[in-house]
Amino acid sequence: MSLRVQKSLYRQSTVEATLYRLADRFSAQLIDEDPVWSVEIHPLSGGPILEDCHHLFRTELIDQSLRAQIVQSTEQIKTLILSNAFSGTSLVPPDGCAGTTA
Amino acid sequence: MDAQAQQLSRRFSAEAGYPRPGSYRLLPLNFMAAAAGDTRRYIVSNICGDYAVVRRDTLEALVSGNLSSASPEYELLRRKHLIFDDATRSTLNLVAAKYRTRTRSVANFTGLFLFVVTLRCNHVCPYCQVSRVSEDREAFDMTEEMAEKALDFTFRTPSSGIKIEFQGGEPMLNFPLIQFIVQRAKAKNRAAGKDLQFVAATNLSVATDQMLKFCAEEEILLSTSLDGPADLHNANRPKRGNNSYELTIEGIRKARKAIGHHRVGALMTTTEKSLHRVRDIVDTYVAHDFHQIFLRPLSPYGDAIRTKAFDRYTAERWVEFYKEGLDYILDRNKRGYPMKEAYASILLTRILTNHGTGFVNLQSPAGIGIAGIVFNYDGDVYASDEGRMAAERGDKTFRLGNILSNSYEEIMLSDSLLEPLAASLLESAPMCHECAFLPYCGADPDYHHATQGDFLGHKAFSGFCAKNMEIFRHLIGKLEAGGEDADILRSWT
DSSP states (O other): OEEEEETTTSOHHHHHHHHHHTTTTEEEEEEEETTEEEEEEEEOTTSOOHHHHHHHHHHHHHHHHHHHHHHHHHHHHHHHHHHHHHTTSTTSOTTOOSSOOO | OOHHHHHHHHHSOOGGGSOOTTOSEEOSEEEEESSTTOOSEEEEEETTSOEEEEEHHHHHHHHHTOOOTTSHHHHHHHHTTSEEOGGGTTHHHHHHHHHHHHTHHHHHOOOEEEEEOBOBOSOOOTTOSSOOBOTTOGGGBOOHHHHHHHHHHHTTOOOSEEEEEEESSOGGGGHHHHHHHHHHHHHHHHHHOOEEEEEEEOOOTTOOHHHHHHHHHTTEEEEEEOOSSHHHHHHHSOOTTSOHHHHHHHHHHHHHHHHOGGGEEEEEEOOGGGTTOHHHHHHHHHHTTOSEEOEEOOOSSHHHHHTTGGGGSOHHHHHHHHHHHHHHHHHHHHTTOOOEEHHHHHHHHHHHOSOOOOOTTSBSSOOBTTTEEEEOTTSEEESSHHHHHHHHTTOOTTEEEETTTOOHHHHHTOHHHHHHHHHTOGGGSTTGGGOTTGGGOOBOHHHHHHHHSSSSOOGGGOHHHHHHHHHHHHHHHHHHHOHHHHHHHHTTO
16 A cells, blocks of 8 residues: 655655655655655565554654755755854855865 | 723733744754654754754744744743744854854864774783784784874874874783883974873783883873673683783772872773673772763674674663663762763763764764874774774775875875765764754764765664664753753763
């Protein structure tokens, strides 16, 4: 049985990050069946049963979605903080360009 | 206004008087379940390691911008620099300053230099992480020429502090070279003006009074191996005569008398035989008046691989051992004996402060080469002690060059160093970059190369990740629970 994930709700990178994190629990195949992602899950020997794998996937998918939202909403602030953190150090030349000319 | 509206207006303020949901901004943050598999409570941390533990519904409200500023969690998250609002815009500067402080070890560059003055040893420990050879094979000693070149290399570091650690084999078996290195390093340092320290990792069994006198005069710290009570120690560290424990204890006594009680430290290694003996091990340290113990797992290097000692227990079993040990140490503290667990102390310092710990295996970029570097007995230079251990089993991945034939620039800019550094950076690694423990953790390319054949490693299969994640959770859980345990743990930073 495949799980179906709405492409309008979850990006491919979010689904892939979910599968990557759970790779020690099950293997999976991700198939594009527009407008959904179809996820075929195969439990590993000695690992959780299929139903538990599905539960793990659904839970992790929501977490990964939250993480994607955080990255999106904090990307600019992160750049600002890192620029501030390393301003005035020899890592950032006075003209602000990346890299050194030494 | 009708009567009902008038009544309501007395009960509620105008809409403008209430904080608007979404009037705050998130700072860059990560989250993880507070306990593995638990979806009720989450640890949320920012890029400089400030953290809070919140409920799932709080996390969802936080991310979606719907957390009310009237909620108790709002003030917690603002205070922990996980969000900011119009009243706290200076938070950005503060977080930047803290981040710069946490990462300053990268700019400090190499501070630890390991000199493997000999590979000879008088012990035959099955878990030894280097191949050992008999005591009479001079071919396994570093020469003065190599040592001189290695010192020239050492003093090229921009670091204001230099720690020279003598390693083996048993380094005291080549004591004349230790004397040579100490004298030459001090001579060089008269011009360099660095904070210069020495430490020797020795089993103390061959340390004579003359050697200890020299260590006292030259302020060389001594670090020895003590694996627990006599039967366990002797089983872990076999030697002819089966008296390693007795020699170690006598060596500790003599060394303390010669160089000072607190200048002698001890380390233990956890073997399969140790797993049920953690209380005995802690008691042994207490009995010999040590106030610090480092509960260390076996590493997947050198002879620990050949003898399959590394595979004899899982990461989960070691964590169980560690937690029992930590609880027992806390209990000993509560009963009036001050004692730290060294790994917890390192992790708590990273969790609760902005100070770097200098612990080579918990750095990103990895500490290999740029925090510590190894000069082997044959002049080969390795990015890490683990790298030279792997080389003794034929894997020279982390060999950077040879001190006799390669320059400082050739060694420090070698692909053998730059490739694993670039490949293992946590901030861009799958799973790591989104982990709440990222500010406290480190890349360990040696470990992942040894266990997965890859510098980065898939963290879902990583014993290093499993052990550290569980210990981070355990320590934060204890801090959050409060009480005497939390007070003791906070005192270890």
